[in-house]
Amino acid sequence: MVGRSNVGKSSLINALVRKTVARTSAAPGKTRLANFYRVVVEPRPPFYLVDLPGFGYARGGDKAREEFDALAADYFGARVNDPRFRGVFVLVDSRHPGLDSDRRTWNWLDSHGVVRHVVATKVDKLTRSERQRHLGELERLYSGPVTPVSAETGEGLDELWKKIASLTKPTAP
Ligand SMILES: Nc1nc2c(ncn2[C@@H]2O[C@H](COP(=O)(O)OP(=O)(O)OP(=O)(O)O)[C@@H](O)[C@H]2O)c(=O)[nH]1
Numbered sequence: 783m784v785g786r787s788n789v790g791k792s793s794l795i796n797a798l799v800r801k802t803v804a805r806t807s808a809a810p811g812k813t814r815l816a817n818f819y820r821v822v823v824e825p826r827p828p829f830y831l832v833d834l835p836g837f838g839y840a841r842g843g844d845k846a847r848e849e850f851d852a853l854a855a856d857y858f859g860a861r862v863n864d865p866r867f868r869g870v871f872v873l874v875d876s877r878h879p880g881l882d883s884d885r886r887t888w889n890w891l892d893s894h895g896v897v898r899h900v901v902a903t904k905v906d907k908l909t910r911s912e913r914q915r916h917l918g919e920l921e922r923l924y925s926g927p928v929t930p931v932s933a934e935t936g937e938g939l940d941e942l943w944k945k946i947a948s949l950t951k952p953t954a955p
């Protein structure tokens with residue numbers, strides 16, 4: 783799970799596994815380390831969901847940003863060529879489509895050949911007309927399908943599980 787601070791990465795993990803495993807907070811900058819969650823859905827082989835610290839967290843100043851950049855470079859640098867690393871969900875806040883920092887992250891992942899998918903969070907907060915407008919805007923900006931989700935109402939979690947299942951399929955030997 784990759785995305786700006788406070789976009790709902792940790793909440794989405796909790797919603798997916800229907801259990802509070804990840805710490806969440808109304809204030810940005812909650813998750814400070816990469817957290818690995820081993821998920822077992824019988825009879826499939828276990829896999830890991832990874833909750834990364836958010837980017838764009840201003841309060842910690844340059845130091846917090848440097849720390850995240852270093853962690854991200856370290857995290858992805860060490861994994862992009864590892865076949866066990868299956869891809870990234872880029873979480874964007876459905877209320878704010880088209881933020882530069884989200885676009886930069888998407889492009890960075892693209893340039894490193896990372897399999898990625900856009901997840902629009904907090905859709906429960908959108909009005910009906912915003913929903914249509916913002917989701918359309920996101921699909922246009924990211925040139926492809928976007929999965930709208932809400933950790934609050936559970937919307938989109940089934941679709942996300944399907945996506946996870948296809949990403950984590952065992953590869954042929
Ligand atoms: N209404 C609504 N609120 C949400 C949703 N998902 C997360 N939130 C709220 O958004 C805030 C941030 O959620 P987190 O899951 O901690 O965000 P994060 O991306 O892990 O943040 P960092 O760890 O700081 O990077 C919390 O107050 C959550 O309750 C959602 O789908 N709907």
Ligand SMILES: [Mg+2]
Pocket residue numbers: 791792793805806812813833834835836
């Ligand atoms: Mg978090």
